[in-house]
Amino acid sequence: MKVKFIGGAGTVTGSKTLIESNGVRILIDCGQFQGIKPLRELNWEPLPILPSTIDFVLLTHGHLDHCGWLPRLVDQGFKGKIYCTSPTKEITKLILLDSAKIQEEEASTANKGKFSKHEIAQPLYTVAQAEKVFPHFRVIKTNEALPLDAEITAVYSNAGHILGACTIELQLENKILVFSGDIGRDNDVLMYPPTKPKRGDYIFLESTYGDRLHPDTDVKAELEMYINNTVAKGGTIIIPSFAVERAQTVMYLLWQLKEEGRIPNIPYIIDTPMGISVLDIFENNRKWHKLPEHEYIAMCKMFSMITDYQETIATIFDKQPKVVIAASGMITGGRVLSYLERYIGLPETTVIIIGFQAEGTRGRKLLEGAKEIKIHGKYYPVLANILEIESLSAHGDQRDLLNWLSALENKPIKVFLVHGENIPLDELRIKINERYHFDCKIPLMGQEFEL
The missing domain is CATH 3.40.50.10890 (Rossmann fold)
Structure with missing residues (x-):
């Protein structure tokens, strides 16, 4: 079994984590890169593997940095199923259509105003390309086992953060892999607290606010x-x-x-x-x-x-x-x-x-x-x-992230820290090691590990 980090590593955008097991390829999230130009330019690059060889996409939630590259994936040959909760499906459809419309408008504005560095500015994808994603969606229920393959099962559980956001637990090769997605706050105004995982051999934990505590203000x-x-x-x-x-x-x-x-x-x-x-x-x-x-x-x-x-x-x-x-x-x-x-x-x-x-x-x-x-x-x-x-903020802070790990009944083989910038990643690594003595790894973009 292998994991390859092709997005959301060392940055908070472009989330894409590839799992390969016995010939089955599963992509956890398919996000768009945002922010500095070198990251945005990655949106135009092909994946390091052919999209047509990916069997499933499992979406944690419907934010652009987790779903916004799906139109490119489908356009480049993905023919599999995209699993998510019902709210995530509806939100992702809105997000993709809005993103495509904005990109079309910005390309048109750039061409009219002649302020693009390209001879003809192109949108990353069009509304028509976004709409081609929709037939691939499959809605799942939370806390129910979803068989992806004869030996691979996925279970979704509430992550807080936004409507429909979930943590995903993959059971395969006698191992449990837990992908946090974006973890919400324990005391959010509208969302319920995230569900804590009970077991996990490999944990993939977001680290957006890994170095800070949200101020306790009114x-x-x-x-x-x-x-x-x-x-x-x-x-x-x-x-x-x-x-x-x-x-x-x-x-x-x-x-x-x-x-x-x-x-x-x-x-x-x-x-x-x-x-x-x-x-x-x-x-x-x-x-x-x-x-x-x-x-x-x-x-x-x-x-x-x-x-x-x-x-x-x-x-x-x-x-x-x-x-x-x-x-x-x-x-x-x-x-x-x-x-x-x-x-x-x-x-x-x-x-x-x-x-x-x-x-x-x-x-x-x-x-x-x-x-x-x-x-x-x-x-x-x-x-x-x-x-x-x-x-x-809709993201849990350092205290929330540490608390999310507190219900684990076993010591994970490894905790991979993702979806964060360098300083928050390292600060959270130190805190997890001090409190739980878990082995933490901060993967680099493009790195692959055998599990």
Whole structure:
């Protein structure tokens, strides 16, 4: 049995882990690389194996960095089945269509504006290519054994994080392999705590926040202060948000603040068509989250939901103070760019960063104090107030990750640390070794191991 790390190793994006056993090839996640250019360029490279030789893809969840390369995989010859939970299937379809649409639009804009370095800018994949992924989906139930082969079984269990997100346990060759996926927080606003694994010979653990603890702050008090201070200056609050789960969490917290009379009666806007579509998935998958139906309905009524881009333009040029939640969460694309083109250069604007920002993304650059950012080939001065609320992250922190390992009844042969940058990976390795004395390995991109 072999494992090959072809994504999500030494970085938090592009998650792809290949397992090969007795001629069967299983790909755990098929994510898109994001962030710095050398990583983004990997999206254009072929896999080190032929996609046609992969039998199954097992998706942990529907974020772009875990599912966003599926259209390329199918386009290059994959003919197998893609297993996932029902919410993950619906979210992945939205994510892929949105990603393809944005890429088509950005390629078109680059060609019209002649600011691409390529003679003709091409999208990584088209909407038509994204749609060809859908017939490959197969929906599974959690906590039930899924036979992939005569001697290979998979079991999915709740990972928290977002709707439908799961940890995957593979049983093969008398060994148990556990793939954490992205681990949610033990005290998330909307999601239930992740299920801890009981056994595992080889553990593949995400390490996004392996070097930090989320501050124990009052998130609602932070939002209240930032909004009121900005409105007092006549400014607009822009919250770049991941369309899945983070947008809904922020909506819920803002609704609570409004109900409590702690924030003003101004327009509250959600401008992410995908985020609005995800609300329907929330409505249809109540067992996956803690949001009561009556609060969900009241929350939705508070927000102006924008899907048409002409409404976006009208909102952008509306000078009154407002709160806008818009995708994408790392400011790599999407409608939030249109808002920032207008507002990033105004000192009365507040931009609130609420999720992990990968190296090289605009969000990361803003947090690091960039004086200007590049949008659609043009540089804009950063005069807005850039703030961060770390406690709104959907990823478990170091304490949560260590706690996730606490129910293991056996000592794993090895723990592979993935989905993290170098410092968080090494810090988590040290902590796991100190607490549990597990043998940890930090694989490099492209490395292969015999298990």
